Amino acid sequence: MENKGISQAVIGRLPRYFRYLGELKDQGIERVSSQELSDIMKVTASQIRQDFNNFGGFGQQGYGYKVEYLYGEIGKILGLDQTHNLIIIGAGNLGQALANYMNFERRGFLFRGIFDNNPALYGRRIRDMEVLPMKELSSFVRENAIDIAVLTIPKNCAVEVAEELVKEGIRGIWNFAHVDLNVPPDVQVENVHLSDSLMKLTYNINRYETHYDA
Amino acid sequence: MENKGISQAVIGRLPRYFRYLGELKDQGIERVSSQELSDIMKVTASQIRQDFNNFGGFGQQGYGYKVEYLYGEIGKILGLDQTHNLIIIGAGNLGQALANYMNFERRGFLFRGIFDNNPALYGRRIRDMEVLPMKELSSFVRENAIDIAVLTIPKNCAVEVAEELVKEGIRGIWNFAHVDLNVPPDVQVENVHLSDSLMKLTYNINRYETHYDA
DNA sequence: TAGATTGTTAATCGATTAACAATC
DNA sequence: TAGATTGTTAATCGATTAACAATC
Numbered sequence: 001m002e003n004k005g006i007s008q009a010v011i012g013r014l015p016r017y018f019r020y021l022g023e024l025k026d027q028g029i030e031r032v033s034s035q036e037l038s039d040i041m042k043v044t045a046s047q048i049r050q051d052f053n054n055f056g057g058f059g060q061q062g063y064g065y066k067v068e069y070l071y072g073e074i075g076k077i078l079g080l081d082q083t084h085n086l087i088i089i090g091a092g093n094l095g096q097a098l099a100n101y102m103n104f105e106r107r108g109f110l111f112r113g114i115f116d117n118n119p120a121l122y123g124r125r126i127r128d129m130e131v132l133p134m135k136e137l138s139s140f141v142r143e144n145a146i147d148i149a150v151l152t153i154p155k156n157c158a159v160e161v162a163e164e165l166v167k168e169g170i171r172g173i174w175n176f177a178h179v180d181l182n183v184p185p186d187v188q189v190e191n192v193h194l195s196d197s198l199m200k201l202t203y204n205i206n207r208y209e210t211h212y213d214a
Numbered sequence: 215m216e217n218k219g220i221s222q223a224v225i226g227r228l229p230r231y232f233r234y235l236g237e238l239k240d241q242g243i244e245r246v247s248s249q250e251l252s253d254i255m256k257v258t259a260s261q262i263r264q265d266f267n268n269f270g271g272f273g274q275q276g277y278g279y280k281v282e283y284l285y286g287e288i289g290k291i292l293g294l295d296q297t298h299n300l301i302i303i304g305a306g307n308l309g310q311a312l313a314n315y316m317n318f319e320r321r322g323f324l325f326r327g328i329f330d331n332n333p334a335l336y337g338r339r340i341r342d343m344e345v346l347p348m349k350e351l352s353s354f355v356r357e358n359a360i361d362i363a364v365l366t367i368p369k370n371c372a373v374e375v376a377e378e379l380v381k382e383g384i385r386g387i388w389n390f391a392h393v394d395l396n397v398p399p400d401v402q403v404e405n406v407h408l409s410d411s412l413m414k415l416t417y418n419i420n421r422y423e424t425h426y427d428a
Numbered sequence: 429t430a431g432a433t434t435g436t437t438a439a440t441c442g443a444t445t446a447a448c449a450a451t452c
Numbered sequence: 453t454a455g456a457t458t459g460t461t462a463a464t465c466g467a468t469t470a471a472c473a474a475t476c
């Protein structure tokens with residue numbers, strides 16, 4: 001029942017293929033074989049071919065893959081041929097950083113607004129957008145056909161805000177709050193749990209030490 | 215040869231266990247069974263027991279697990295009983311956000327310095343630290359026993375800076391630059407590729423639509 | 429055509445789940 | 453003791469790798 005039956009393991013690798021193919025393209029390289037990609041990316045050629053063939057036959061036997069074509073196809077698979085209206089909820093350090101970063105615009109993620117519940121921030125301009133109060137969130141999402149909300153708020157508000165967003169028909173939540181969100185199956189959540197990531201790092205640092213020396 | 219033989223799949227789940235156990239602890243709950251945790255966390259009880267038993271028998275038959283004890287043990291496994299000296303390289307929006315965020319201090323990650331190659335930023339104070347020029351990086355890492363470097367710089371500098379850090383004996387790199395780093399096996403890298411994460415989100419948004427309606 | 433490399437099937441490996449004996 | 457729940461072994465499932473026939 002879960003969409004299409006392509007595993008998240010495969011999906012998780014697509015952006016990396018996309019990045020490497022983009023680099024090859026920028027270098028003016030026209031074709032690449034799974035073996036060459038394998039050498040560059042340090043994954044097996046077999047996995048590369050299997051991954052691509054989940055989505056169709058992008059290559060030509062005896063030749064390999066056309067870089068630009070494959071790049072385009074993977075971009076389409078990832079939905080990068082479309083634009084997405086995006087808002088940021090939480091105008092703290094991280095929210096502002098993401099708003100300003102927005103290299104994302106290049107990929108079709110259009111920054112449409114930023115919200116906070118701190119009145120001291122209302123009206124402050126971030127990347128040409130005034131910070132709006134949370135009470136305007138619902139109507140804004142509806143009226144501006146917002147697809148994606150970025151949650152950079154404390155975890156104790158995140159659950160509640162997520163519910164509100166779901167009610168207004170949001171389709172994706174990019175969740176930086178350190179809490180698991182429960183949403184219906186037609187709403188996608190992608191978590192970025194920074195502290196979890198940092199803990200994995202210390203685990204690996206430690207484990208290396210205790211195992212090899214120290 | 216790879217350390218200890220505990221899979222990254224298991225390690226990736228540890229921070230989440232740690233978080234839920236912390237919450238139970240804060241609620242004053244003393245014991246929990248794998249089945250109860252299973253209900254809360256939406257993973258199988260079997261997986262929970264398997265995961266924990268990679269590191270030893272933390273429970274008691276017929277009783278379950280003591281929340282506080284288990285919380286502490288997982289913390290130790292993750293290396294949170296130790297402190298780590300950390301610097302941030304790149305004082306742009308994201309670097310500043312992470313410096314200020316530093317809820318991390320609570321977990322033993324001590325913010326020791328921040329670097330940038332933009333002279334306009336030198337001397338600016340971020341969280342009581344002056345932004346230092348990159349040319350001071352090497353000596354700083356050595357002299358202050360820095361364990362972890364956070365890379366929030368553009369990808370074209372990241373590879374080079376990583377090499378420098380490796381030379382000075384860094385043990386972990388928390389990499390926000392959109393590039394894969396090649397380091398020796400005694401240096402751990404944890405990648406946070408934000409744009410990859412966002413692409414996974416759009417993939418899933420799209421996939422749902424095309425598969426169910428639209 | 430001969431050579432190369434894909435697409436795809438089959439084999440292997442690893443991770444998850446189920447089952448149950450050990451034991452608190 | 454009886455009941456509960458772990459620790460652990462065995463079974464299943466899924467993902468990765470290897471192999472090779474199809475074909476450009």
